[in-house]
Every structure is written in structure tokens, then in C-alpha cells.
Amino acid sequence: MNQPHSQQPDRYVVIGNPVAHSKSPWLHQGFARQTGEHLDYQTLLAPLDGFNTAVQQFIATGGKGANVTVPFKLDAYALCTQLSERARAAGAVNTLSFSGQEIIGDNTDGHGLVTDLQRNAGVELKNQRILVVGAGGAARGALLPLLTCAPAELVIANRSMDKARLLADQFSQYGNLRASEFTRLQGSFDVIINATSASISAQMPPLPVAIFNQSTLAYDMMYADQPTIFMQHAASHGANTRDGWGMLVEQAAEAFYLWRGVRPETSPFLQRNPV
Ligand code: NDP
DSSP: OOOOOSSSOOEEEEEEOOOOOOOOHHHHHHHHHTOOOOOEEEEEEOTOOOOOHHHHHHEEEEEEEOOOTTTHHHHHHHHEEOOOHHHHHOOSSEEEEEEOOOOOOOOOOHHHHHIIIIIISSSOTTTOOEEEEEEOOOOOOHHHHHHHHSSSSSEEEOOHHHHHHHHHHHHHSSSSSSEEOOGOSOOOOEEEEEEESGGGGTOOOOGGGGGGOOOOOEEESSSSSSSSSHHHHHHHOOOEETTTTTHHHHHHHHHHHHSSSEEEEEGGGGGGGGG
16 A cells, blocks of 8 residues: 655646646646656646746745646746757747756647657658648647658648748758648648647638548647547548547656656556546
């Protein structure tokens, strides 16, 4: 039988606005039970103009680390005193660690995506043709981890073409990528990642149907109880589909590892049911 802990648990939060819906407490509390780590993990609602104050107050009361969600990932980036390479490349931070006076920022979203694709879905990324749809924060965080897998080509398509071009320029040092308009996409892709927020409002980016074939994996970063409209559309053109639940689980596991030095076993959490 486990001995009762004599010390207070280390405290972590996910900071966002809104944040009540976040699955992060469920995941991290589950990881802590599985690994025997003594920690407490809650949500922290910060006012839209009060992210820095909320973080400083949490540090002052002994907080050890925080996940950061919408809309504060850029604020978190600006607040850090140290940044990992992947946070620097993403220009956004989703994981904060507090150590003395230091606020250390990392970005585990792209790692979560690539781990879910490669390990959980068994998808090869090396030498494949990959399309990333969208050029917001999630796309940005995914580019370095995807390019590190050495795809044959990575194309970024976005509604606002200037943002896609900017990302293609910024990440060109890491691999073979280019920007494209939706209508100019040609040929089918092995992996298509929907990193837009269009699915939230049940909208479909105007993608040519020829980009899908029967061996395409169409991946929506959004997750929901039912297949998203992007997944439904892709499936109707023969593609295999997957949503972003596994990405969420894997980015959380990577944050847990950064904080605790212990890697949780994620497979029990991929089913979405209480474990
Ligand atoms: P941002 O607001 O930073 O970016 C939104 C992107 O979506 C932009 O490229 C925008 O294009 C595009 N977009 C929005 N509406 C439409 C539309 N109707 N048609 C075409 N393009 C559209 O959002 P994030 O990058 O932070 O998030 C994107 C998605 O990723 C969300 O669904 C989010 O839930 C998901 N996500 C999932 C995670 C996970 O762990 N599973 C982690 C992080 C994000 P434009 O530039 O033209 O405005």
C-alpha cells in the first residue's frame, strides 16, 4: 500500500480564458496516479488582460509549472526568461516551468502531433508529401517537429496567403516547404493536417478534392465527440481520418515529462474514457 505523503503536492495549472472545458486536469491527474507522482493540477481562469499577473501570483504561492491555452500562448512566450528551440521556432509557449527567478517556456504541441501521427496512428512522415492547412499558432508550432521528420515536401495553405508565405520563409532553413493558395494545390498528399479553426464553426476550407486519395491520412487538430466536418469531407473522398485527441494527450505527456522527468504511458488515455 502507498504511504501517505507528508508534504504538500507540487502545484500545476492550465491557464486560459475560457478554461473550464479543459481536459488537461483530467489528463495530468491521471498521469500522476499512473506514475505515482505527488502533484495537484487545476484550471486557472485569467482575465483577458491579466495573464502576467495571474502567472506571477501563481509563482508567488509556490506554483511549479503551468500549461497555457487560448488566448495566452503569445503572452506566455513574451513572459519567459528562457525558451526552448521549439518554443522559439513556434513563437508561442504552451508549457511553463518555474525555477527560482526563471520562467522557462517550451512548446509541446508539435511534439504531440508528430507523436500521435507516428506512434499512435503508425503513419510514416519521412519522404511523404504533407499539407498543413492553416497558418495560425497551431500550424506554427507543428512546422519544426514535422520538418524534423524529413518529409519529401511540406506545403502550407492558408486563407490569408501572406501568413502562409511568412511561415514558409521563416521555416525554410529546416526543410523543403512552400506556401500555396487553396485553389493551386496539385496532386494528392500522404498526410493532410487541418490546423485551421474552421471546424469549430463547422466550416470547411475550400480545398480541391484531388488532394485526397485512399491512402491519405486527413488529420484534424480539433477533436470532438463526432467526426469534424473536415474529417467527414475527407472520408467522403476516400481518405482515412483522425482527430486531434491523441495530439492533446501527447502534448500533455510531454509537458508532464518536462516537469517531472517521468514519461507517462499514454495508451490508456487515448480512448477518451475515464481510466
Ligand atoms: P489560430 O486562431 O491561431 O489560427 C486559426 C487558423 O484558422 C488561421 O490560419 C485562419 O486563417 C484559419 N481559419 C479560421 N477560420 C477559417 C475558415 N473558415 N476557413 C479557412 N481557414 C480558417 O488558431 P490555432 O492555430 O491556435 O488553432 C487551430 C486549431 O487547432 C483549433 O481547432 C484548435 O482547437 C486546434 N488545436 C488543437 C490542439 C490539440 O492538442 N489537439 C492544440 C492546439 C490547437 P487566417 O489566417 O486566414 O485567419
